[in-house]
Amino acid sequence: MKVQIDRGLFLVLIFLLGLGLVQVYSSSFIFATESFDDGLLFVKKQGFFVGLSIAEIVALTALPWIWLERLALAAYGLSVLGLVATLVPGVGHHINGATRWLSAGPYFLIEPSEFLKYSMPAMLAYMFDNPKFLELRLRNLIRWALVFAPLVLLLKQNDFGSFAIITLVSFAILFVGGLKWRYVATGLAAMGAAFYFLIVRESYRLARVTSFLDPWADPAKKGFQVIQSMLGFHSGGITGVGLGQGQGKLFFLPEAHTDFTMSVLGEELGFVGMVLVLFVFGYVVLRGLQIAAKSTDNREKIISLGVTLTFAMTIFINAGVAMGLLPTKGLGMPFLSYGGSNLIATCFGLSLILNIDKQSRKTSAKSLSQSFIKIKRA
Numbered sequence: 001m002k003v004q005i006d007r008g009l010f011l012v013l014i015f016l017l018g019l020g021l022v023q024v025y026s027s028s029f030i031f032a033t034e035s036f037d038d039g040l041l042f043v044k045k046q047g048f049f050v051g052l053s054i055a056e057i058v059a060l061t062a063l064p065w066i067w068l069e070r071l072a073l074a075a076y077g078l079s080v081l082g083l084v085a086t087l088v089p090g091v092g093h094h095i096n097g098a099t100r101w102l103s104a105g106p107y108f109l110i111e112p113s114e115f116l117k118y119s120m121p122a123m124l125a126y127m128f129d130n131p132k133f134l135e136l137r138l139r140n141l142i143r144w145a146l147v148f149a150p151l152v153l154l155l156k157q158n159d160f161g162s163f164a165i166i167t168l169v170s171f172a173i174l175f176v177g178g179l180k181w182r183y184v185a186t187g188l189a190a191m192g193a194a195f196y197f198l199i200v201r202e203s204y205r206l207a208r209v210t211s212f213l214d215p216w217a218d219p220a221k222k223g224f225q226v227i228q229s230m231l232g233f234h235s236g237g238i239t240g241v242g243l244g245q246g247q248g249k250l251f252f253l254p255e256a257h258t259d260f261t262m263s264v265l266g267e268e269l270g271f272v273g274m275v276l277v278l279f280v281f282g283y284v285v286l287r288g289l290q291i292a293a294k295s296t297d298n299r300e301k302i303i304s305l306g307v308t309l310t311f312a313m314t315i316f317i318n319a320g321v322a323m324g325l326l327p328t329k330g331l332g333m334p335f336l337s338y339g340g341s342n343l344i345a346t347c348f349g350l351s352l353i354l355n356i357d358k359q360s361r362k363t364s365a366k367s368l369s370q371s372f373i374k375i376k377r378a
Contacts, residue, residue, distance in 0.1 A: 005061050006357050009287045012280060013057060013350060017050045019277070020335040020343070026244050027264040028257035028338060042257060042338050045108070049340040053347040060351035065359045069299065072122035072352060075115050082112025083153040097204065098158040098330065101341075111341035113154055113162040117314075118349030120166055121173060121306025123147055125299040128177040160198065160205060161317060161329040167191060169309045173302055205327075212327040225260065226324045228253045232263035233323065240270030257338045259330055262322035277336075278319070284350070285312045291357045300356045307349040 025043045033039040060068055086092035086099050093101035093109055101109040127133045127147060133140055148170070154163040171191070175184050199205045207222050215223025232248035235241060246267040249256040256264050266274045288308030295301040311334060318333040320326035332339050334346045 004358075004361075005354050006287065006291075009284065009350075009354060009357070010057070010061075012283055013347070014054065016280065016284075016335040017053055017343075017347075020337075021046055021050050022243075023261055023265060023336045024257055024338045026246070026268065027249050027261050029244075030250055031257065034251075045340070046338055046343075049343045052340075053343050056344065056347050057351050057354065060348070061354045061358060063355065065300075065355055068352065068355050069122060069303075072119050072303070072348075073126060075348065076119035076123045079112045079116040079119055080150045080153075082110065083116065083150055083157070086112065087153065087156060096330070100157045100159050108340060111339070113157065113159050114341040114345035115348070116150060116154075117162055117166055117169075117310050118307055118345050118352075120170065121303045121310070122352070124170060124173050124177070124306065125302035128173075128302060129299045155198070158204075159330075161331040164195070165310060165313045165317070165331075168313065169306055172309055173306050176305060177298075177302060208327040208329070212324070215324065225254050225328055226321075229260050229263040229322050230324050232260075232267040236267040236270040236274075238271050240266075240268050240273055243268050258332055259318070259337065260322050261333055261337045262319055265336065266322070278315075281315050281334075285315075287357075288312075288350075288353050291353055291360065295356060295360050296363065297359070300359065304353050304356045307352055311346065311349065 021043065024046045025040075028042040029039040032041040032043075060071075063071075082102060085102055091102065092099040093103050095101065100113055101111050104110050124147070127144065133143060151163055151166060154160075154166070171184065171187060174187075199209060211218060211222035211226065215226040217223065219227055228248060232246065232253060235247065241247075246264050248267055249264050253260055253263055262274070265277065269277075285308055288304060288311065292301050292304040292308060295304060314331060314334055317326060317329060318331050318337075321329055321331070332342045334342065
């Protein structure tokens with residue numbers, strides 16, 4: 001029985017891959033020209049990852065689900081090993097005060113935390129679907145502690161953004177998985193206290209919060225990025241200054257092709273263009289939630305929900321930072337920011353959703369066929 005994938009969602013993902021390539025070109029050309037004497041440097045590298053992502057989506061949606069689920073669990077294990085490797089002197093790659101990357105040759109870097117974000121739901125689904133892991137025993141508590149141990153590694157890397165996303169999504173999964181309200185409330189309270197402690201004890205995190213509250217208190221240093229980003233949105237107005245015509249990327253806005261690419265998009269396409277892009281993102285999130293809701297398999301439900309929430313929270317945080325609504329955090333925008341790990345990991349997660357939807361369609365078609373045969377025999 002041949003079942004087609006969700007063509008609408010698939011075409012939207014292809015559109016976002018194309019839009020992201022245009023966005024990387026627009027936001028990085030001047031910087032790449034001045035810094036590397038090759039204006040197309042980032043576009044060529046991103047184009048390679050776009051092609052790889054398309055092949056990834058096609059291949060993973062065609063795989064039998066049981067193989068893909070095992071691949072997701074393997075991705076979790078490999079991402080944990082990658083996180084450990086980043087802490088090894090001489091192996092981890094250091095950029096802007098963080099050591100989150102592994103060198104994969106002279107031109108490419110791998111960021112294991114991106115893959116951990118989208119593979120963690122698969123591990124949690126596996127744990128929840130095995131009753132023996134839910135029994136209140138010491139060895140099970142140790143197993144659960146080991147599953148969440150990589151979060152400590154994220155803090156060692158100074159990757160608070162990924163830590164926050166994985167923690168919040170994990171709590172959502174635990175709640176959906178059947179964890180009692182009192183445990184959820186206790187956990188959320190403890191998490192709030194932990195977040196406060198983690199922010200206060202690190203001067204650079206506290207500085208980001210204070211600059212978020214009043215960026216004009218130090219406009220030349222701590223508040224510079226946020227101010228320049230908001231100026232970009234202001235310049236764009238309703239309809240934007242035109243694709244490629246933005247001024248913020250001309251060395252006024254730091255990280256224009258990565259963390260603050262939404263500011264470039266807002267300046268060039270304006271409020272209308274930015275809202276349309278966010279609506280496209282919203283469509284992907286909505287379809288992910290619908291697929292999670294209609295799935296009858298507990299593992300598939302948890303994985304699709306976890307991937308969708310991870311995708312949605314990454315968009316929310318990146319857009320919120322760019323608009324000055326959240327403290328500055330080094331998180332790229334899915335599809336639109338330059339970065340191979342971000343793109344490949346995001347497409348891996350969304351391929352899981354496409355495959356889960358295909359399995360649900362197959363199950364529904366099979367049930368309908370069996371019902372028809374029964375009616376015909378009667």
